[in-house]
Amino acid sequence: MEIKLTRRKFLLTAGTIAVANLLPPPVDSEAMVSSNSFATLIDLTKCDGCKNYSVPLCVSACKEANRDKFPEPDRKMLKPYWPQKFFDDWSSKRDVIDRLTPYNWIFVQRIKINKEGKEEEIFVPRRCMHCDNPPCAKLCPFGVNKKHPEGPVTIDCKLCFGGAKCKDVCPWGVPQRQAGVGVYTYLDPLPVGGGVMYKCDLCFDRVKKGQNPVCVNKCPKNAISFGRREEIFAKADLLAREKKLYIYGKEENGGTSTLYLSPVTFEELDKAVLQENKEKKQVMRFHKPKNMLDKYKNLAKLILLSPFVAIISAFISAKKVNRED
Amino acid sequence: MKGNNNKVYRHTKLEIAIHWLTAVSGIALIISGLGEMPMYKRYNITKLPFLSFLGSYEINLVIHYLFASLFIFAVFFHIVYHLRRKELSLLPKKGDLKESYLVLKAIIKGEKEPPHEKFLAEQRLAYVAIGSVSLVLIITGLIKTYKNIGPVVLNPDFLMIVTLVHTVFTMFFIILFVLHIGAFIVKDNRELLKSMFTGYVKYEYAKRRHPKWIEQIEKTSK
Numbered sequence: 110m111e112i113k114l115t116r117r118k119f120l121l122t123a124g125t126i127a128v129a130n131l132l133p134p135p136v137d138s139e140a141m142v143s144s145n146s147f148a149t150l151i152d153l154t155k156c157d158g159c160k161n162y163s164v165p166l167c168v169s170a171c172k173e174a175n176r177d178k179f180p181e182p183d184r185k186m187l188k189p190y191w192p193q194k195f196f197d198d199w200s201s202k203r204d205v206i207d208r209l210t211p212y213n214w215i216f217v218q219r220i221k222i223n224k225e226g227k228e229e230e231i232f233v234p235r236r237c238m239h240c241d242n243p244p245c246a247k248l249c250p251f252g253v254n255k256k257h258p259e260g261p262v263t264i265d266c267k268l269c270f271g272g273a274k275c276k277d278v279c280p281w282g283v284p285q286r287q288a289g290v291g292v293y294t295y296l297d298p299l300p301v302g303g304g305v306m307y308k309c310d311l312c313f314d315r316v317k318k319g320q321n322p323v324c325v326n327k328c329p330k331n332a333i334s335f336g337r338r339e340e341i342f343a344k345a346d347l348l349a350r351e352k353k354l355y356i357y358g359k360e361e362n363g364g365t366s367t368l369y370l371s372p373v374t375f376e377e378l379d380k381a382v383l384q385e386n387k388e389k390k391q392v393m394r395f396h397k398p399k400n401m402l403d404k405y406k407n408l409a410k411l412i413l414l415s416p417f418v419a420i421i422s423a424f425i426s427a428k429k430v431n432r433e434d
Numbered sequence: 435m436k437g438n439n440n441k442v443y444r445h446t447k448l449e450i451a452i453h454w455l456t457a458v459s460g461i462a463l464i465i466s467g468l469g470e471m472p473m474y475k476r477y478n479i480t481k482l483p484f485l486s487f488l489g490s491y492e493i494n495l496v497i498h499y500l501f502a503s504l505f506i507f508a509v510f511f512h513i514v515y516h517l518r519r520k521e522l523s524l525l526p527k528k529g530d531l532k533e534s535y536l537v538l539k540a541i542i543k544g545e546k547e548p549p550h551e552k553f554l555a556e557q558r559l560a561y562v563a564i565g566s567v568s569l570v571l572i573i574t575g576l577i578k579t580y581k582n583i584g585p586v587v588l589n590p591d592f593l594m595i596v597t598l599v600h601t602v603f604t605m606f607f608i609i610l611f612v613l614h615i616g617a618f619i620v621k622d623n624r625e626l627l628k629s630m631f632t633g634y635v636k637y638e639y640a641k642r643r644h645p646k647w648i649e650q651i652e653k654t655s656k
Contacts, residue, residue, distance in 0.1 A: 142585050192478060241585035248491065250471045252597030255590035265594075272472030278491055300477075364585065401492055402582045408499040412579045415503040416572075419510035426448065426511075427518030 142241045144339035146260035147316060148366040149325070151234055154354065155332035158217045158232030165217045167234050167324035167333065168206050172213065174312060174323040178266070179203075179212050180305060182289025190288075191300040197273075197286040209236070209393070211287035211307035215324055218393060220381045222373055231371065231378065234324065234333065235393050236309040237262060237283045238358060238365035244401045245275035245284060254284075254306070260338065260366045261311035268292060271304035280362050280398030282391050284308045338366060345370060363400030441634035442648070444552070444626075448515075452508050453630055459505035460568075460611065462497060467604050469494030502579070506572055509565075523552050526562050530555040541620055552647040560617075564610045567603050574600035 159165040182200050189196050199205070203212040215236040222229055243262045246254040253265040254275050264275070264284065270293050275284045284306040293302025312322035325335040334341060342359070345368045349356050357369040371378060379395035386392040402409075445453070469488050474480050480489035487493050516522065533548060533555035540547045553561075574596045581588050617623050622643060629635045641648050 142587065190476065193476060246590075247582055248470065248495070250597065250601055252590075252594035255594065256587055257590055258587045268594075272476075274470075274472040274491065277472070401495070403584070404492075405496060405499060406583050408496065408503075409579045409582050412499060412503045412506060413576060413583075415506040416510045416576075419507040420514050422507075423511040423514035424518060427515045430448075431519065 142260070142338065142364070142366070143258060144337065146258060146338045146366065147311070147335065148260060148338040148341040148368065149239075149311075149322075150334040150341050150345050150368045150370065152332045152334070152348070153231055153233060153369060153371045154352070155330045156217070156232045156234060156328075157330060158219060158230075159329065164206055165232075165234070166327040166329060167215055168213065168217065170323040170327035171215045171236075171309070174315075175214060178307075180266075180287040180290040180307065182287060182304075183294055184289065186289035186294050186297060188288075190303050196288040197304060198288050199285070200287065200289070208391075209283060209285050209308070211285045211305075214307065214309040218382065220378055221385065222377060222381050224373065231373065233369070233378070235281075236324075236367075237311070238281065238362070238367040239309075239311055240362050240400075241364040241366065242362075242400055242402055244278040244362075247402060248278055249275055257313065259313070259316060261313045261316065263310040263313055264306050264308060266291065266305045266307070269305045270302040271306055273303060273306060275306055278401060280396070281393050283393075341368065357395060360397070362398045363403045369395075440637040442637050442640045442651070443633060444629045444635050444640075445633045447633065450630060450633060452512050452515075455504055455508040456512070459501040459508060460607070462501035463505055464604070464608055464611065466494040466497035466501065470498065471601075499579075502575055505568075506576075509568055509572060524558055524561045526558040527555075530558055534559055541622075547622075547643065549645045550643055550647065551650070552644060560610070560614065564607070564614065567606045567610060570603045571600060571607060574603070 159167075162169075180200065182198070187196060187198050187200075199210045199212055202210065206213055206216055208216055215234055218233040218235050220231045220233060222231055239260055239262050240256075243254075243256050246256040246262050250272070251268060251270060253268040253270075254262065255265065256262050269291055271286050271288070271291055273284070273286050276282055276286065285308065286304050286306050288304040291302065291305035293304065296302065312320070312324075315322060321335045325333045334344065345356055345359075348354055348370055352370075352372075354370045354372055355374050357371065357375045358365045358367050369375070375395040382392055382394055465488075468474070470491060474485070474488040480486050516524075537547050537554060537556060539545070577588075577593075577596045578600060580586065581593065618627055622639075625635050625639045625643075635644075637648075
């Protein structure tokens with residue numbers, strides 16, 4: 110049988126092949142992130158919040174290791190973000206350890222739960238989840254919030270404007286802003302920017318050298334494991350199966366590289382967190398956020414398709430008009 | 435010569451449709467693109483009536499995605515269609531810079547402009563400027579969109595450059611857009627605006643301002 114290849118057929122076929130090659134297949138997030146990247150497993154059955162220490166050791170180790178990265182604001186720049194009446198300044202509250210701040214990139218959440226009539230406490234080290242498809246990094250208007258192939262999500266403090274969009278789009282509100290530092294200070298008195306955003310960078314400098322993040326090494330209970338993603342995920346699955354534990358972080362926000370193992374469900378933990386922090390404006394929850402970018406990925410694909418559709422339509426239209434002429 | 439009632443046919447319906455598709459989607463992209471910068475809340479724009487939605491990054495993202503697909507469609511359609519039709523009169527010609535200067539001088543001093551072709555020399559230059567900026571925005575925008583499809587991890591430094599270029603060229607796009615609108619301050623240019631709705635310009639206007647174009651039409655219709 111003879112197949113007649115017209116120009117229109119050729120263009121349609123070529124366009125379809127090009128689009129099919131351009132778009133990645135619809136796979137789940139786990140498969141798209143390199144198994145060779147790094148992940149963390151935090152076992153809540155082991156963490157006791159360092160009861161015998163004044164400051165949990167993961168927290169003190171993080172503060173010590175990142176001391177040089179903490180902001181030293183220009184006092185003159187500590188003024189409201191015009192026309193707003195507020196500004197974010199944590200420089201006089203550097204000792205705060207019960208939440209994330211620009212000077213505290215990990216904290217231990219203490220959650221009281223009721224288990225079979227008995228009140229129990231669960232201790233949860235909380236910091237950036239280092240998401241697989243992080244809206245904070247992918248929607249940063251300056252591209253200074255970066256997702257690295259190794260897994261960590263980092264912020265380039267030298268170029269950050271401190272607009273705090275990353276904090277708004279993070280389901281856990283992780284990045285924290287300090288005024289009086291960063292590039293926006295050079296633009297004063299122009300009312301733009303607000304400082305620099307700070308958060309856990311998973312000790313990326315250490316990870317690149319083959320070392321563990323400091324919080325992992327300092328944990329006296331070995332509650333935090335760090336390693337290749339494939340191994341960490343396999344370990345989490347095995348422990349969850351064997352000890353009947355619950356996993357958090359695998360699906361949330363489209364997948365993350367931080368997994369939690371808990372003896373109680375995360376719905377229960379989330380409920381308890383909300384109950385205990387009713388008055389607080391911002392609470393780090395254990396909810397099940399959907400990834401904003403995943404939600405609209407079909408619209409994104411439409412954009413990638415539009416040049417091909419346009420080229421084919423233009424060819425056909427021009428040919429028709431040329432013929433009429 | 436096409437047209438009637440002393441009118442000259444300047445734009446086809448398809449050209450008009452593509453022009454307005456580009457314009458409307460371009461405006462929507464500017465608004466939603468600025469909304470992806472943390473500024474509407476900061477400057478209290480969201481407190482204005484009916485504009486609270488601009489404070490949502492998610493809504494701005496959806497608007498940006500929808501209109502980006504229309505904008506890209508319009509730009510690619512325009513390029514390919516006119517290349518296929520060999521309609522290249524909007525591309526700059528030798529001497530356009532000098533002619534633009536003379537036209538501007540004539541407009542400012544109220545003197546007689548040099549005779550124009552279908553398009554003014556500065557229109558041809560502005561076309562290339564806005565076209566090049568649009569293409570840079572489209573290319574960087576496509577890369578930015580690709581990485582949003584899923585957990586796609588591109589080189590973060592490359593992405594930073596792409597993102598910065600997209601943001602900076604957005605500013606250029608806004609400037610060129612304002613200049614484009616500003617061109618209608620010149621009374622004579624408003625006839626051209628009308629033609630972007632009707633497709634026609636008055637014969638007297640065309641004969642007076644675009645004699646080279648009319649000459650060409652008359653020559654080909656003989």
